[in-house]
Amino acid sequence: MSLYEKIKADIQQGRFAAGQPLKQVELADFYRVSRIPVRDVLQKLKNEGWLIRHGKRGVAVPQFDPLEVEDLYLMRARLEPLLQSLALEKLSGEILGRARDILLSMEARSGLSAEQIGNLNWQFHACIYRAAARPTLFATIEQLHRQCERYIGYQSRSLHYQSTSQEEHFAILEALHQGHGEQAAALLAQHIEAAGQLLVNHLRQPQP
Amino acid sequence: MSLYEKIKADIQQGRFAAGQPLKQVELADFYRVSRIPVRDVLQKLKNEGWLIRHGKRGVAVPQFDPLEVEDLYLMRARLEPLLQSLALEKLSGEILGRARDILLSMEARSGLSAEQIGNLNWQFHACIYRAAARPTLFATIEQLHRQCERYIGYQSRSLHYQSTSQEEHFAILEALHQGHGEQAAALLAQHIEAAGQLLVNHLRQPQP
DNA sequence: ACAATTAAAAATGTATACATAAAATTAAAG
DNA sequence: CTTTAATTTTATGTATACATTTTTAATTGT
Numbered sequence: 001m002s003l004y005e006k007i008k009a010d011i012q013q014g015r016f017a018a019g020q021p022l023k024q025v026e027l028a029d030f031y032r033v034s035r036i037p038v039r040d041v042l043q044k045l046k047n048e049g050w051l052i053r054h055g056k057r058g059v060a061v062p063q064f065d066p067l068e069v070e071d072l073y074l075m076r077a078r079l080e081p082l083l084q085s086l087a088l089e090k091l092s093g094e095i096l097g098r099a100r101d102i103l104l105s106m107e108a109r110s111g112l113s114a115e116q117i118g119n120l121n122w123q124f125h126a127c128i129y130r131a132a133a134r135p136t137l138f139a140t141i142e143q144l145h146r147q148c149e150r151y152i153g154y155q156s157r158s159l160h161y162q163s164t165s166q167e168e169h170f171a172i173l174e175a176l177h178q179g180h181g182e183q184a185a186a187l188l189a190q191h192i193e194a195a196g197q198l199l200v201n202h203l204r205q206p207q208p
Numbered sequence: 209m210s211l212y213e214k215i216k217a218d219i220q221q222g223r224f225a226a227g228q229p230l231k232q233v234e235l236a237d238f239y240r241v242s243r244i245p246v247r248d249v250l251q252k253l254k255n256e257g258w259l260i261r262h263g264k265r266g267v268a269v270p271q272f273d274p275l276e277v278e279d280l281y282l283m284r285a286r287l288e289p290l291l292q293s294l295a296l297e298k299l300s301g302e303i304l305g306r307a308r309d310i311l312l313s314m315e316a317r318s319g320l321s322a323e324q325i326g327n328l329n330w331q332f333h334a335c336i337y338r339a340a341a342r343p344t345l346f347a348t349i350e351q352l353h354r355q356c357e358r359y360i361g362y363q364s365r366s367l368h369y370q371s372t373s374q375e376e377h378f379a380i381l382e383a384l385h386q387g388h389g390e391q392a393a394a395l396l397a398q399h400i401e402a403a404g405q406l407l408v409n410h411l412r413q414p415q416p
Numbered sequence: 417a418c419a420a421t422t423a424a425a426a427a428t429g430t431a432t433a434c435a436t437a438a439a440a441t442t443a444a445a446g
Numbered sequence: 447c448t449t450t451a452a453t454t455t456t457a458t459g460t461a462t463a464c465a466t467t468t469t470t471a472a473t474t475g476t
Contacts, residue, residue, distance in 0.1 A: 024428070034461045035428085036244070043248065047255050057428065057468075071344035078286045136279035136355075144348070232458070242431045243458085265438070265458065 003031055004041045011050050011061055012115075012153060018061045021054040049147035064151070066203045072148050073196025079141050080125065080192060081185035087132035088181045096177055099127045103169050117162065118152040124169060128176070151199055165195065211239055212249045219258050219269055220323075220361060226269045229262040257355035272359070274411040280356050281404025287349050288333065288400060289393035295340035296389045304385055307335045311377050325370065326360040332377060336384070359407055373403065 001009075007027070016022060022042070028035045042059050045051045049068075054060035062068075102124045106117065122145055129138055168191040175184035209217075215235070224230060230250070232243045239246070250267050253259045257276075262268035270276075310332045314325065330353055337346055376399040383392035 021427095023426090025426090036460055039428090040247070040251065040459090043251055065344075067342065068344045071342055071348075074290070075287060075345065075348060078290065079283060082282070082286065134275070134279055136273075136276045137283065140279075140283060140348075140352070147344075229457095231456095233456095244430055247458090248429090263438095 003033060003037050004044060006031060007041055008045060008050055011045070012150065016061045018063045019054075021058045021060045022051070023058075048143070048149075050150055064203055066200050069148070069151055069196060069200050069203060072144055073192055073199070076141065076144050076148075077189050077192040077196070079137065079144070080129070081188045083129045083132050083134060083137050083141060084125075084176075084188055085181055085185050086134055086137070087128055087130075088176070088179075088184075090131045090133065091128065091176055092131075095127060095131050096173065099124055099173055102127060103166065103173065107166065114153050118149065121165070151203070165191070168194070211241060211245050212252060214239060215249055216253060216258060219253070220358065224269045226271045227262075229266040229268045230259070231266070256351070256357075258358055272411055274408050277356070277359055277404060277408050277411060280352055281400055281407070284349065284352050284356075285397050285400040285404070287345065287352070288337070289396045291337045291340050291342060291345050291349060292333075292384075292396055293389055293393050294342055294345070295336055295338075296384070296387075296392075298339045298341065299336065299384055300339075303335060303339050304381065307332055307381055310335060311374065311381065315374065322361050323357075326357065329373070359411070373399070376402070 010016065024035045024038050024042070027038045027042075031038070042051060046053070046059055049062075051059040052062040102120055106112070106120045106124075112120075126138075126142070129141065132138070168187065172184050172187045172191065175181075175187055218224065232246050232250070235246045235250075236243045250259060254261070254267055257270075259267040260270040310328055314320070314328045314332075320328070334346075334350070337349065340346070376395065380392050380395045380399065383389075383395055
């Protein structure tokens with residue numbers, strides 16, 4: 001497990017108080033490394049939304065921000081259907097088969113963590129998106145997903161969502177299989193908006 | 209002028225051959241610094257699209273890629289009208305006044321470099337976008353602009369575009385002033401698509 | 417007692433030196 | 447002569463040490 005993964009995991013588990021600046025030396029001591037790799041990781045995590053700048057200098061774990069989630073899902077709802085549509089013509093049976101396999105493996109294995117579910121979720125969509133052969137669009141969407149990752153721990157706590165989500169996945173896959181591009185795009189947009197809405201509601205209600 | 213700015217400028221001026229990997233020690237020697245700040249800058253520039261990974265390790269200046277430009281402007285055409293629409297209600301006369309001043313200063317001063325024009329261009333739109341108070345959306349769009357920066361040197365070589373662009377800017381401003389939100393959004397989308405189309409054509413025709 | 421200025425501290429930025437892992441070159445075997 | 451394995455070389459990753467900047471605390475003057 002790399003330093004990057006360790007720090008990211010510890011952020012996700014709430015080991016660092018939100019808003020409180022992270023000191024490079026403290027992190028270096030804690031993880032038994034020097035400050036150089038810590039600096040590298042902090043910059044990387046900052047770019048992925050796991051950390052934000054604190055004042056002029058230094059970084060901190062950001063507060064959970066419903067508005068950020070709203071923005072992220074708003075952008076995803078605009079960009080992902082676009083990329084999926086661009087992939088339409090290049091969707092071979094083999095690719096759709098692999099996408100289906102991912103969905104089935106999600107159903108087969110129970111007791112998956114939120115992180116694992118989120119990952120498989122992305123693998124399913126990414127499998128389709130990749131077919132479009134649009135690296136820049138893909139990279140930007142992938143980055144939006146990474147930014148969402150910080151919140152998915154919450155999403156899965158409303159566990160009953162999982163089944164709904166799977167139904168939507170299969171509906172998208174079916175539409176793609178039958179060549180109904182616009183329908184698949186519309187379903188995907190709804191899928192993303194629904195997930196975003198659920199997450200925002202969840203963040204706005206309890207004690208975050 | 210910071211190391212970051214120096215290296216970015218040298219990339220823009222074609223000092224480094226595209227595709228050829230950049231060595232940390234060479235850069236450090238050239239700029240008379242150690243490898244540590246070089247590493248920091250390289251990572252940052254990589255995130256902004258000025259550099260890409262080269263093989264397993266190291267970075268290189270990417271080739272000019274018309275498909276990348278197409279993707280970037282496609283995304284901008286989807287996201288920027290969205291953010292502009294979200295700003296609608298909060299657009300005070302003062303903000304629109306500042307936006308107008310930026311446009312006028314672009315007309316007033318002649319002999320501006322491509323970089324300067326591009327910057328004022330962004331200032332105009334950013335001025336409006338900021339009013340929406342949607343930091344995450346804004347940040348993502350800003351990043352897309354940064355990625356476009358690498359190409360704007362080309363855009364301005366078709367200098368006659370500048371006047372058309374300005375007309376579009378004033379049309380958008382006028383629509384916003386009169387509260388015609390959907391019209392302003394449509395104009396903005398056209399504005400972005402036109403710029404993207406022009407740039408893509410320009411990249412596909414001559415000897416890049 | 418409060419403000420401002422100055423001194424101390426703490427944290428980040430940078431340089432040098434060492435460790436490790438790719439890459440390339442050479443040597444050996446088929 | 448080609449291919450593969452081993453060795454050398456080269457570049458990056460990391461640690462330690464130093465410099466600079468920012469923040470905090472203290473001291474002094476009004």
